[in-house]
Amino acid sequence: METLENYQLILKTGKTTTEKALKLFDTLEPVNLGFMFGRWQGSGLHTNHPMDGLLEISNWYGKEFIDSENVHPLLFLNGQEKIFQVAPNPTLMNWVLKLPIPKNNSLRPLLISINSLLKTDKSQARLRMMEYRGKVTATMIYDYLPINDSFRKVDENTVLGIMDYKNIPQPFFFILKRCL
Structure with missing residues (x-):
């Protein structure tokens, strides 16, 4: 069994295996809808996932x-460090996951430009309580993608998220920290 120190190391380094990330996710308590309200800053938890x-x-x-x-x-x-909302594009997402895109900063200007073309003010998802991996927890459901993001509580201002994408069997993990 993993120790709390090992879990803290996983969250701090942002790297682990899918198996360890699933173990960590399963030990965390669910959250309700109200807990998720607000703005959250994200980071990936790398598990050798295509994303x-x-x-x-x-x-x-x-x-x-x-x-x-x-x-x-x-x-x-x-x-210019200004935050904007993007409408997820199903076709673009499928291309990105199939093409061998280098994961370094050389493509950052191109990706920022593409994202700016997908700006929106409209909501692109909703939040529901759903069962995932044996616990009912707040889950974000995309409007136009076969994706659900489920959340579990790390602490009062941090959640571990898991993206369940119908087209990829391996889950994608990410960490959200509440903006205070």
């Missing part, structure tokens, strides 16, 4: 939960 590093090089900021019906699942920073 590892992709959000970071595209200047991903995090997520914002206005209420259960209005969620901005993709917040990004433009070149």
Whole structure:
């Protein structure tokens, strides 16, 4: 069994295996909808998933939960550090996951430009209580993608998220920290 210190190391380094990340996720307590309301800054938890590093090089900021019906699942920073909302594009997502994209900063300007073309003010997801891995917890459901993000509480201002994407069997993990 993993120790609390090992879990803290996983969260601090942002790297682990899928198996250890699932163990960590399963030990954490669920959260309710109200707990998730607000703006959260995100970072990836790298587990050798095809998306590892992709959000970071595209200047991903995090997520914002206005209420259960209005969620901005993709917040990004433009070149001037201003936060904007992006509408997820199913076709673009499928291409990105199939192409061998280098996960370094060389593509950052291109990805920031593409994201700026997908700006939106409209909600792109909603929040519901759903069972995932044996516990009912707050889960974000994308409006136009076969993706659910489920959340578990690390502490009062941190959650571990797991992206369940119908087209990829391996889950993608990320950490959200509440913006205070």
